[in-house]
Amino acid sequence: MEEIIVLKCGGSSVNDLSDDFFDNLKALQKAGMKPVIVHGGGPAIKEMLETLAIEFEFVDGLRRTTEQMMDIVEMVLSGNVNPALSRRVNEAGIKAIGISGSDMNLLQATPIDYERYGLVGEVSNINVDFIYELLARNIVPVISPVAIGTDLNRYNVNADTAAGAVASALGAKQLLFVTDVPGILQDGTLLEEVTTEEIEAFIADGTIFGGMIPKVKAAMKGLTSNIEKVMIVNGKQSELKNTTTLAGTTITKKMKIKA
């Protein structure tokens, strides 16, 4: 199997992905790589819950998910964001198929802690064979992070975590977080390379907060498996123009040698 690259498209930028993003996707395929997309949709879920006057809260950065809320999460992620993104990929001339993580037991999950988070899951198993079949046909899977439990409940999985799990399970070489900022910023300055050690310190001193935390955590976990390169890049701008010189933050496990 050729080199697999998992791209996580965050809800913050999924509706505003630049044309360069799709050109880049094409270039990756042309270069013989196999892209797999996992998307989020936090802002769209928020909007829908607010429209329906359903109150929600985040516990440790995860949306505490009730059964009623799960209906909305599934509707938005698998019924709205997912087909919209796969349509755009298809429009760009790339074969893509939108799939819910609960189809074909694609993403199987177990509850993290039902009392604390409700129907929030962590991925326990992935139907990699099905993804490989699609990749062999040059079809880009566009995966919604709604998972299925062995208890047959649906689970809401954080999309960054889901992307990390998919990348590790597939033996992907690269994991790219496509978001609404140019990468990890420190006092407004882009950090081009950050080590896993530095990340711990940045979380502790508040440089990295909120939605960036699950990304760097998934990155650090991914780097302990076969993933060689993790990047955080902006999907809205033209940094994605060139596959070899992507602008953004590269997260590495190697130590920086101090001069």
Ligand SMILES: Nc1ncnc2c1ncn2[C@@H]1O[C@H](COP(=O)(O)OP(=O)(O)O)[C@@H](O)[C@H]1O
């Ligand atoms: N050090 C940091 N550098 C850049 N962004 C950061 C940092 N710490 C926290 N963030 C926040 O993380 C956000 C990206 O995460 P999130 O909103 O969850 O995006 P996505 O929907 O793409 O997953 C940024 O918009 C920014 O507000």
Ligand SMILES: CC(=O)N[C@@H](CCC(=O)OP(=O)(O)O)C(=O)O
């Ligand atoms: C458990 C949990 O918090 N799930 C997320 C799933 C979507 C997501 O992660 O979207 P972004 O990538 O846009 O943040 C949520 O309900 O918002």
